[in-house]
Amino acid sequence: MSRHDHRFRDELRGWLAEHAPPDVEIAATPEEAEVLREWQRTLHTGRWVGINWPVEYGGRGASLTQVAIYNEELAHASAPQILGRAGVSLVGPTLMAHGTAEQRRRWMRRILSGDDIWCQLFSEPDAGSDLTALSTRADKRGGVYVVTGQKVWSSHARFADWGIALVRTNPTAPRHKGISMLAIPMTAKGVDVRPLRQITGESEFNEVFLDGVDIPVEHLIGPENEGWAVAGTTLANERGATFVWKEQVLASLAFDLLSKASARGGRDRDPIARQRLAQAWIEVEIFRLHNGRTLARLARGEELGSESSLVKLFWAGMSQRLYETAVAILGSDALLMPEDERALDRGRWPLGLLASRANSIMGGTSEIQRNIIGERLLALPREPRT
Ligand SMILES: Cc1cc2nc3c(=O)[nH]c(=O)nc-3n(C[C@H](O)[C@H](O)[C@H](O)COP(=O)(O)OP(=O)(O)OC[C@H]3O[C@@H](n4cnc5c(N)ncnc54)[C@H](O)[C@@H]3O)c2cc1C
Numbered sequence: 001m002s003r004h005d006h007r008f009r010d011e012l013r014g015w016l017a018e019h020a021p022p023d024v025e026i027a028a029t030p031e032e033a034e035v036l037r038e039w040q041r042t043l044h045t046g047r048w049v050g051i052n053w054p055v056e057y058g059g060r061g062a063s064l065t066q067v068a069i070y071n072e073e074l075a076h077a078s079a080p081q082i083l084g085r086a087g088v089s090l091v092g093p094t095l096m097a098h099g100t101a102e103q104r105r106r107w108m109r110r111i112l113s114g115d116d117i118w119c120q121l122f123s124e125p126d127a128g129s130d131l132t133a134l135s136t137r138a139d140k141r142g143g144v145y146v147v148t149g150q151k152v153w154s155s156h157a158r159f160a161d162w163g164i165a166l167v168r169t170n171p172t173a174p175r176h177k178g179i180s181m182l183a184i185p186m187t188a189k190g191v192d193v194r195p196l197r198q199i200t201g202e203s204e205f206n207e208v209f210l211d212g213v214d215i216p217v218e219h220l221i222g223p224e225n226e227g228w229a230v231a232g233t234t235l236a237n238e239r240g241a242t243f244v245w246k247e248q249v250l251a252s253l254a255f256d257l258l259s260k261a262s263a264r265g266g267r268d269r270d271p272i273a274r275q276r277l278a279q280a281w282i283e284v285e286i287f288r289l290h291n292g293r294t295l296a297r298l299a300r301g302e303e304l305g306s307e308s309s310l311v312k313l314f315w316a317g318m319s320q321r322l323y324e325t326a327v328a329i330l331g332s333d334a335l336l337m338p339e340d341e342r343a344l345d346r347g348r349w350p351l352g353l354l355a356s357r358a359n360s361i362m363g364g365t366s367e368i369q370r371n372i373i374g375e376r377l378l379a380l381p382r383e384p385r386t
């Protein structure tokens with residue numbers, strides 16, 4: 001780590017000491033969403049949002065090492081994820097690669113400041129793992145696309161100002177050739193957002209119904225009918241350096257807390273519990289090594305390609321097993337949800353256990369990752385399509 005990196009860490013630590021993060025973990029209610037939007041605004045005043053964006057777009061042009069330091073320091077300060085993370089980590093990079101100068105001017109600074117929160121409108125009831133099956137239509141009539149269809153699992157859509165949507169603009173072309181990407185104002189006439197209640201009791205996801213929504217043609221991102229290639233940029237950013245390092249820090253912190261909680265009740269003297277704790281530690285370390293390799297490759301300017309599937313698959317299983325171990329060895333108090341005052345560590349263990357079920361689904365399911373590893377890394381034969 002260079003002297004420059006040490007200075008970067010000191011600057012961020014100093015800033016965090018003066019700007020305490022709010023005690024809100026996720027945006028489950030409009031009030032919590034407002035607190036998180038305000039936190040993003042505060043971070044932005046210190047230029048601490050989108051630090052890896054180029055300086056010309058309001059970022060710091062931060063290196064991979066600095067992104068790693070940033071995620072470590074924010075995790076150690078118990079800072080929540082920013083509300084506008086889809087905008088910062090997905091939409092911004094997509095606009096940099098495919099947007100027009102006018103689109104970048106209009107949207108990019110407001111993404112960083114939290115003035116505009118974006119959501120991702122890709123998945124549909126019949127198009128998740130296979131997104132090319134999407135059926136939301138956008139028919140061009142004069143200067144507008146008329147959009148009709150349904151999206152689902154759209155994180156934070158009810159607090160979002162904009163959505164990036166994949167829509168079908170040519171229904172007769174081969175499936176992946178008739179798709180386009182549009183920016184949809186979530187307050188437009190014909191947009192109806194309905195929250196979905198999750199296993200944790202929270203409502204991060206939403207269904208989004210689009211009924212004859214008029215979208216000006218200037219909101220097309222990238223060329224018409226080439227939205228599949230444009231979405232490639234968006235999806236590649238979903239598993240980039242920021243994801244890898246943030247999850248790495250969170251897994252280490254969760255393990256440290258688990259080992260302290262088991263020591264408190266003397267549970268770590270039980271030989272079975274000790275073996276499970278050792279196994280959890282080994283897995284967190286393996287994850288760290290996977291991530292070290294990923295960052296080294298990115299630093300050399302290499303593409304992550306199919307190997308990112310190995311890391312995603314390992315992370316999903318590791319995080320689920322970590323919480324299974326926690327509730328298995330910490331006893332019944334570790335099963336109480338946050339609203340119960342007897343809950344251990346404010347209910348983080350059962351919440352983590354339930355929330356981590358999503359890790360093997362989001363950003364490509366574990367079955368899909370195994371397909372990619374089998375076909376592209378191991379060159380196993382593909383199953384013939386029926
Ligand atoms: C926490 C979280 C946040 C999300 N946020 C968003 C968001 O903001 N915006 C958005 O657009 N989407 C979002 N999603 C949706 C996510 O992208 C999809 O859930 C995911 O792509 C899987 O699609 P699906 O749920 O339709 O499952 P399906 O694709 O219907 O899969 C069902 C089952 O079949 C298996 N399967 C499917 N195809 C194959 C195959 N070829 N080989 C083997 N097995 C297969 C899957 O692994 C799975 O077990 C989010 C999901 C989660 C969990």
